[in-house]
Amino acid sequence: MTANGTFQIVLYLVVLIALVKPLGWYMARVYEGKLRTPILRHIETFTYRLAGVSPDSEMNWKRYLSAMLLFNLLGMMILYALARLQLHLPFNPQHFSAVAPDLAFNTATSFATNTNWQAYAGESTLSYLTQMLGLTVQNFLSAATGMALLIAMIRGLVRQETTNLGNFWVDMVRGTLYVLIPLSLIFSLVLVSQGVIQNLAPYKTASLIATVKYEQAKLDDAGQVIKDSHDVPVMEAKVVTEQVIPMGPVASQIAIKQLGTNGGGFFNVNSAHPFENPTPLTNFLEMLAILLIPAALCYTFGMMVRDTKQGWVILFAMLFIYVPLTIGTISIEQSGNPALSKLGISQAAMPNISPGGNMEGKETRFGIVNSAIWATATTATSNGSVNTMLDSFMPLSGLVPLWLMQLGEVVFGGVGSGLSGMLIFIILTVFIAGLMVGRTPEYLGKKIEPYEMKMASFTVLIMPLVVLVMTAVAVVTHVGINSISNPGTHGYSEILYAFSSLTNNNGSAFAGLNANTPFYNIWGGIAILIGRYWYAIPTLAIAGSLARKKAIPSGAGTLPTNTFLFLVLLIGVVIVVGALTFFPALALGPIVEQLTLWNQYGS
Amino acid sequence: MLEVMKQLKTGLVLLLLLSILTGIVYPAVVTGIAQLVFPWHANGSLIWKNDKIIGSELIGQFFSDDKYFWGRPSATTPYPYNAESSSGSNYGPLNPDYLTAVKNRLNQLHQSNPNAGMEVPVDMVTTSASGLDPEISPLAAVYQVSRIAEARKISKDQIMKLVEANIQHRLWGVIGEPRVNILQLNLALDAADRGANQ
16 A cells, blocks of 8 residues: 555544544533524424424334324435436436336435445436435435434433333434435535535537547347448437536535435436535545544444443454555555556656546546546445446455445445444344353343344344345346346456445446346335334344343443453454355455456456 | 325425425525636636637647647547536446447547657546546646647647646645646637737
């Protein structure tokens, strides 16, 4: 790794960690209802009055869950309707027609669940209204839902002998109003100042200085390719003298897309597009925004359980998994593609004049270092936005984002949902530790009993099952393999990546896979729904069960969970579970590809 | 049943209110402030010449003439740098089509620039992520100097000076990568050439 690369990582982590405490503290105040901000407070009370919510009445876990499911379902339906009806609605200057039903279903499930998988190309499919009132809204609400889920889980740990987990509507409104909107507002304006566009104008046309000449197959009136007597397509010469430059309300959506670990872009190429991410500064701030809330929530957790060390232990466990994988990814990408070195292409990094490395599918302003940090940050969290084409990563560096998702999105993970997933892993860890010493496992004074263990096993096992079964179905059906773009084992990796990403609600892709087919739209939509709710339901059930219990004072047999030893144990459990379940599947994909590469070109 | 209806009503009203807030008020406020404070940036960093838009500073354009600096290869369809359809190649590192494409680009570069005197920089033979990358590395610009000097019949030193003047360095010397904006460099090149001929 280059010296500058090291420096960029260190700077990134230092700024991130410095922001954890203030934001974490703030969010704890918000969710405990101790915040008194004049204007927002008025909007909050006004909202409750209109909706008929009594903020002091609390819900048990089943009502909390049903409110959440209902709210998500309604959101999905509205987003679906917007996409289907966009031609007849305002703010559609390019006159984009209705989104196909399967694609609209996929997009609606994907945005309401914080997955933000993009089977569509934004700039040629969606109207400004669909982007704002559909996607931007769900970017906020799916993030607020994830955070509410976590807060309910924390209350389950903290409270005693009660069935109340809080009020879903209140948690939802507070998260949106006090946390997500203010942060997004500031962030989007900073993005605009750097060149991220924000307007409602129709696309602009530029007259090119140099014309573009190209050949394309000639079509008849029915849109079919005309072929000559030898069955070769007839080509016609075309000259392009203009460039159509897309416009739109981009900055307002990008801000929340990063802060809420959403990741669905305004444009097809997501954050690689110069209008979404124009400069190294926007890239740095967006990377920061991606990890910001998931990291800060660890501190919020610590504050709410009245022991901030508990939160720091979790945060550092996440960092200890994240940082080595990031460094590995940078190193592999920086050493370039041996197949190209043989051709006399300069891939060595030269300070201040060339980034070098594997530059296929990367932007010049980001080079290797910022592309690799981004790739791991967005897959460690369930953000899933891309500033580089992961499909073109070297085999082992492509394995890293894939595996980070397969760990179950608990290393940072989605806002809220990631940390609650990590709490499930903590329950597993104390249980395993309890088995080793022969004591009843407990966490934060709550006994972990068979019911919690059953539910925790459910959440941990369902994800690999769905990923592997769905991948298996896709690789043995024509509709599955017809979408592959790269031959050989890499094509299999594309499918494995797709279902790992969908089920874990990440949303990034090995984007060569043609995902906009009825098979992937519907099959993938199902993976998204199972991935989100099969995990949310048992999580809330555990929270409900824990809240009913009485806390017992810690004794000599209690395993302290705020120590370095526990941190190591937790990392071990997360890695062992993730590695054991997916190693065979990974061996068939990226690992075989890497061995082929070494065999053909040397290392 | 009453309970269900009540929850449904609450859910709908809240969804409506929050949609208005996050889907209309929030983007409208951002648009308003952006248009007031950063109008040029918010509208696409467009470059105007004689009352016509000739491009955006942030969106790359395709150059293939010997007298201009060329940008990164672009994977957009049906032609390179089609800004209506951003796209990467998504070629895997061992895809035979990818390796063939790289070899073809390499041959073209060697043929058009036989006196470069250096290895071809990797960013000149690999497609960008967006297909619209407006920039190349300083090394890739230097690589092209001798070709442009011959095509334009101006001295290499003069072109090197233009390249150096157009290098954007890392932010605070740390963040991002050093780079050269192709459109701006080519506009500067045209301007310098015109000046020399007058």
